[in-house]
Structures are given as C-alpha cells and as structure tokens.
Amino acid sequence: MSSLPAIELKGIDKKFGAVHANKTIDLTVAKGSIHGIIGENGAGKSTLMSILYGFYQADSGEIRVNGQPVHIKDSQAAIAAGIGMVHQHFMLVENFSVLENIMLGAEGGALLSKGVSHTRSALKRLEEDYGLEVDPDAIIEELPVGLQQRVEILKALYRGADILILDEPTGVLTPAEADHLFKILGMLRDQGKTILLITHKLREIMAITDTVSVMRRGEMVATRTTSQTTVEELAELMVGRRVLLHVDKGEANPGAIVLSVKNLTVKDGRGVTMVDNVSFDVRAGEIVGIAGVAGNGQSELLEALSGIRKPHAGEILIDGKPIDKVDPARLRELGLAHIPEDRHHMGLVLKFDEAENSILGYHRDARYGRGPMLDLKAVEKDAIAKIEKYDIRPPNPHLKTANFSGGNQQKIVVAREIERDPRLMLVGQPTRGVDVGAIEFIHRRIISMRDAGKAILLVSVELDEIRSLSDRILVMFAGHIVGEKTADAGEQTLGLMMAGIAA
C-alpha cells in the first residue's frame, strides 16, 4: 500500500475577470480518508472542486492524483483519473430511468442493448458491494431526493471513481437522509475510497470528516485533523475573526401592541386550510418567534400578514386598526417591512443590479425620484450607503444580483427592509443558506431593531435561531398555534410541540 496522497494540489490559481476565486491553493488529501472543505459561501470551494473535476481550467498550478501529475482538461479526463463528483444540483436526466442515467457517457458501444445488460449487472454488483440499493428501472423524478443522490454516487462508482467529491450534499436532504448519507460515506471510506466533502455546515464536518481544510475568500487558510479541532476554531478560521455562535442580547422592553392577529384562517392555493383560527399579538420592542417544522402554515401566515395572500377569515390589526385592504404597498405605508422566506422567489429579482434590488418595493418613494422617473444617482447613492453599512460584497451596486453569494444576497434584502425604519417587521427564514459571518451580522441587526423598539415577528425552521433570538416563542403545528413558551424553553420541549405531541 503506497502512502502517496490521493490528491495533491499545488499552487492552483483561478480568476474570473476581476474576481480572484482561488489564490494559489495547496491541498493534500490522504488516500482512504474523508476530507472536508469548509468555507463561507463564495469562499472558492466549488470553484476549486470544479477545477479538479475539469469543469474549469486553472490559470496555473498542478494537480497530482496518486502521485502522478495529471492534466484535467475536461470531465472525461477527471473520470479517467478516477475522480467522480456528486453535484449540489444533481446532474441527472429526470425523465430517464436510473439505468439510463448511470449509462450516460459510458454506454459501452454505439448501440444500447449490450450496454444495458452490462450496466444492469454492474449495478447489481455495486449494490451488493456498497449496500446502495436502488431500482434500476425507476424513473428519476419519481424517486425521493435521497435516492436521487444515491444514483449520483452510483454514477461515479460505476465509472470507477476512487475519489469522490460531494458538493454541499446535505443541502437538499432531510436530517434523517443526511445521517444515512454519512453512513454510506463512512462505508465507502472503509472500502478504500477517498472522499472530499464540500460544505459550509460545521456540524457535518465534525460528524464525518477525518481532516478538514478551511477556505476563506479564495485562500486555503488552514488544515486540521478533525478530532483535534473545535467548532469554534473552525468558525473563526472561516470568518477570520471570533464568531459568536450564540447571540448576546439584553432583556426585552415590550411596549404597546403593534400587530394583533385575531382568529385568522388562511387557505392555500388548493383551498386547503393552512392557518386555522390563529390569534396572537406582537408588541413594540419584542421578538416573537414562530417555531415549527416547515409546511405547518408558517409561510401562509407570513403571506397573509404581509398582504400577499387574502385571509379566509379573521382580522389583522396594526396599531389597533384593522387593515383596510390586502395590499403589500398599503401595508408598507403603515410601517410594515417584510423579509420574505425565499429571497430568490420573493425577495429579489436576480437579474437586476444590486442597486435596483436595494430599492425594490420602495421605488415609488420620493427620495428615489419624482413622478414616473427614477433618480438613478439617488438610487446609486442609497445603494452604496447600504453596501457600506451592511458590508455587502463585492461592493458594486451595478453587479447583477445573481452574482452575489447567498449571504450577500440576503444582506441586500435585510438592508432594504431595515433601512426603511419600519415599526413592524416580518422576518422569514432570515439566514437560510447564509454563511456563518452573515448569520451573525443579520442576527445582530434584528436584535438592534428590537432594542430600537420595533415589533418583530420571526419565522424560522431553525430551532436554534428561534431560541437565540426570540423573547417569546409560539409553536405552530398543522395550522394551529399549539403553545407559547418563553425563550429559555428547552429544545426537547419545543421539539415535542413541533411534532404535535405535547402542548
């Protein structure tokens, strides 16, 4: 058994125009290990792996696989070098069968018939060797996400991959599916495969990797043996400074009731009752958190409160006055701001410039122009002010919003809504898909809004987030509010309530 490393990268450098995505990266991955690569969104992890898989060409640098220098000019060359990749967004043909997807690109001849039987038996062997069972004739789009990912892994193994790259593999998985994936990865390692795991989730790194390398802004800043490091150290390496993994906040000073919801019932587009006779108040200077497993009516509640969806029954009062019409613009005039749950679908227009998105919804304001015309200078000045205040990177108000990382996109939304100085804020999933540094920043902003006497309603599926930010916690289950707890309620208690078991 040679002790040569499975992968050695030396001085890999890559620029996309002005963006220096990878700065002379060195990396050594030991054979038969699970090597994690962690970093914030936009740190250059995916670029590095794309270079390794031949998707991009490095501007300079050397790649060695099992000690041999290789030139990976395309994915074909990567496959030939024994490298397989499981992409974050699966590279599967959805209306093809599992078998067809696995064959694609390795058909074994111009006609399919011979390849089909060969692939079928090879698949069976892989199933037996690795316990990766999947029906070869199932159609991909009919399979659950966890199984689709398994097909991706099988695809790589079928091509003889000894080195497996997984890019953010758990982003689409439920916690149970993720645990199962980790079991599979552990087994693959025990059979001698080398695994590179790209993630920005610290929990996964600690749970499964042997070694971890940390990337920050295109640089490889450290490599640690997982058993000898801590979550805190890794978080600090990722962000470049000490990170507060819990939020410091003082006592709340609740004032007058700002938002009052009375017997609210909301139905979704199919006519199913999603929010059922819900009543609660939110006072000035407090954060009310709504905890719950996704899909228990939180989204519909937010939509009704923000004027996007017409309630079926019940009343919404702002400052004691019932809202006169269901209209987001009208509600904004009343001092309501809304950070929507899904920034891509509701919060931003990804094809717009940063500056355009930073005034979206407030574009009728007198300060951004008069009559039908926009004052582009004022818009730009306003955008630059927000960029500075919220540390949005890259600091370019004319960059297309799609080109910002998830954390920075979210900061654009947060800046837009908070800078309006609303009296009532609806906050949905403020840190979904956002990196550690930005999470901390956004949390601090929400707390300071509270301390400034704003009423805040927070909806999140991250129980940790609810617990660390909220002053009061309401638990939603199947459209009902099943109970109210104080912020110090235990995770277990809340978990049971969220599952509808206890009240």
Place this chain on the structure above:
Amino acid sequence: MDVAYFDLLISVLGSTIRLSIPLLFTALAGLFSERAGIFDIGLEGKMLAAAFASAVAAYGTGSPWIGLLAGVGVSVAFSLVHGFASITNRGNQIVSGVAINFVTAGLTAVLGNAWFSQGGRTPPLGASARFGEIVLPGAEAARDMGVIGHFYANVISGHNILTYLAFAAVPLSWWILYRTRFGLRLRAVGENPGAVDTAGISVTWLRYRATICAGILCGFSGTYLAVAQSASFITNMSAGKGYIALAALIFAKWRPVPIMLSCLLFGFLDAFANFMQGKKVPGIGEVPVQIFQALPYILTCILLAGFIGVANAPKAGGVPYVKER
C-alpha cells in the same frame, strides 16, 4: 352508391398520404432538433430553401437524386447557421429560426427570378428529373381484387420513393433515439445538458449533430415538395407546412410514432379540405373552403388547450447551455 363513396374515400386517403409526407419529414426534423434542446422554428425556411435548391439542381442536371443532394446540402447549411447562432453564440433560438424563415423566403424568390426570370418559379422539370411514381409489385393485378386490393393499388402503391422513405424514417428515428448511444445522449442533452457535460460528453458537438439531422430531414421534405409532388419550385411553396409540422410535433409530444399519426391526421384534414372545395355539406349548404383549411390549426389549438394533457416539452428546450452557475 357504396362503390362511389368507397372510391371517394380511396382518393381522399391517397391524397392524405401525399400531403402528409412533407409534414412527416419536417416534424421528424423538429424531433431531432428539439429533443436535443434546440427549438427549431426555422423548419419552414429550411424546407423552402431545400425545395428551391433541389428544383434548381434537378433542372440543371436532370437528375432528381442530385436535386435531393442539393436540397439536403442547403438545408444542412442553414441548420448549421442556426446552430452557430444558438449553440456556439448562445443566441435566442426563436429569433434565429425566424431569421432563417425570412432569409429563405426572400432569397429563394430573388434568386429564382434572377436566374430564370419566371416570377420566382423555376422551369418545369421533365419526368426524368423528378421522382416518379413507383408501382409496387402486384398492384395492377390487385386493383380489382376487392377492398384490400383496391386499397393496396391506390393508397399503398403508386407513390414516389421519398414517400416510402418518409415512412421508413419513422421507425428509423425511433430506433436512433431509443436504441443507440447517440439517441440516449441526444435525449439527455435536451433535458439536462449539465448531466451530459459532467459525463464528459461535449454538449456543443452533440447539439450540432442534432441540428444536422434536422437539416437532412428538412432537405428531404423540401425536395419532396419541388421534385416529387410538384415539378418545379414555386415562390413560398412550403406555405406554412413547417409550422403545421411543428404543431404535429407538439401534438405528438415529441415521440416518433405519434408524430406519424398526427401528420397523417393533419394531412387528412388538408385532403378533406381540398375535397370539400365547392361541394355542399348536407343540411348546411356550401361551406367556405377556408373553414376546412383552418381546421388543422383550430384542431391544434383545441387539442393543445387541454385534450392531450400537458405537453411535456424537453426541459432544456430553448435554453442555451452555459457552464457557469
């Protein structure tokens, strides 16, 4: 009386076949292109260009086969232009296709007039410069042998070689798409080009090959129009058949055998419209022929509006492939 009706039916069916063939070639052309994710609104233009080129070449050389070769060559050239615009340069596929339609409509008329000075027509082709009718063995004898014999002699037999090739192209297309490596990759690239790229296959080359296939088939359909069905090129002789073929393609949900059936249906409606010209409909009187001519379009609208369910277009259709996220 019965015999008269039967003869009418046979004659309508015979012209159904003749009118379906250009649709069939063209819809199959669209099949190859669109299953690979390249929308091809330029089918019409390629067909027209091929019709012109084949008529000119057949007139010049006296050989229908050289006409066919020229038709296919010109049509493939235009599909390469479409490929260059929409694959290499990631342009808008609809715009590129429409441009091809405009260019060919103008160019064929201008060149035709400049070369032959007959108002855009090409000179009539002699019998030896056309694809003639082929009488299948035993057709003459079968003509008087009851219903089946009659059908064989008048509907199955007596078409030109391109007609038979069109029907042969249906199982051949199916076989290529579903039984070969090329077909598997072609279908994959129309659904998720990323999957093809990460499997180490060139998306660009694959899509180019698909548009070339489309070009070849459009070449056949254009040649059929000018050198088989007619005996010369006439200005704008494709007359919207490319669009009808596109409708047949969607109607058939991008599958070869249903494409044949839908083309036959549209061909039948066309034949029926011709047949009804100047005839009285019992109880209504004479119906304007335009009503019948509009039937295929109306039917397409109605059927697409809900009767065939969701038309599952290739997912990556119309979207240029860009590697970056």
